[in-house]
Amino acid sequence: MQDPNADTEWNDILRKKGILPPKETPKDEEDEEPEILSHQSVVKTYEDMTLEELEEHEDDLNEEDERAIELYRQQRMAEWQATQVKNKFGEVGEISGQDYVQEVTKAGKDLWVILHLYKQGIPLCSLINQHLAGLARKFKDVKFLKSISTTCIPNYPDKNLPTIFVYQDGNIRAQLIGPLVFGGMKLTKDELEWKIAESGAIKTELEENPRKQIQDQLMTSIRTSIPTSRDNDSDDD
Incomplete structure (x- = not known):
């Protein structure tokens, strides 16, 4: 008898028709998925956080997250300092x-x-x-x-x-x-x-x-207003 969990085109058709139940997810994959989603969520979210918000969430982060956020923190601080310098004067x-x-x-x-x-x-x-x-x-x-x-x-x-x-x-x-x-x-x-x-x-x-x-435009204007030798010859004729 054909394995109902096998990845075959026929089984996919039977699942869509409701004849076979949805494919079972192995327990290991179920355990790993929340951790992956959590990490992706942190990586996606911290870019929109202020420095104060990042500090509030530090206890929830793993070592990899902390390294990424520390680099981000340094980048944000450098950008802020550069902005302060650039906007120092203005008048x-x-x-x-x-x-x-x-x-x-x-x-x-x-x-x-x-x-x-x-x-x-x-x-x-x-x-x-x-x-x-x-x-x-x-x-x-x-x-x-x-x-x-x-x-x-x-x-x-x-x-x-x-x-x-x-x-x-x-x-x-x-x-x-x-x-x-x-x-x-x-x-x-x-x-x-x-x-x-x-x-x-x-x-x-x-x-x-x-x-x-302006000088180029002026010279062009002068050249067009001065008669050429050909124009003078025509006048002589």
């Missing part, structure tokens, strides 16, 4: 000469600092302050500062304004001095971002210098 701070040492030269190891020297009443300085406010919100891991020029550096000449100094570890890495460097009141936020990115202080997603695009 342009105002400083005076007395704040310079603490806020710039002692700002922190590997920290980039952007300092804008400006004066009230100079339109380009006001424009740059507006652009820097947007960049500070975009690059929150960089410290953006501004200071009235003569408050920070006594007798600093107005002809050098606006001025941007880029620091890292208290050392100047780049400097942008005077209105000609910035291109006047047509300066866009993307152009300023590109200029600062060239120093290495920020990681821009811009693929090329926005000023170059």
Whole structure:
């Protein structure tokens, strides 16, 4: 007589028809299944837990679970610390000469600092302050500062304004001095971002210098407006 528990196509048909009872599960498999499901449940669940919830469930975990959760705990802590660093700033701070040492030269190891020297009443300085406010919100891991020029550096000449100094570890890495460097009141936020990115202080997603695009468009416009020699020959005829 054919074994009703055998894995055959005929037995599967008979089970579907209700002629044979469902296949019996060996006792060993029954004993193992809850443990496997429990472990899978823990692995699936701990990723959505907070660190406090993980600690509450530590008594219910086996050694393998504990190793996995400890690695996960370390990963979550590293992510949290990285987020705290990246979100540390986000705005342009105002400083005076007395704040310079603490806020710039002692700002922190590997920290980039952007300092804008400006004066009230100079339109380009006001424009740059507006652009820097947007960049500070975009690059929150960089410290953006501004200071009235003569408050920070006594007798600093107005002809050098606006001025941007880029620091890292208290050392100047780049400097942008005077209105000609910035291109006047047509300066866009993307152009300023590109200029600062060239120093290495920020990681821009811009693929090329926005000023170059404007220059290329201008040159194209000039070329199309200048008559060619062929056009001049036609006029002579």
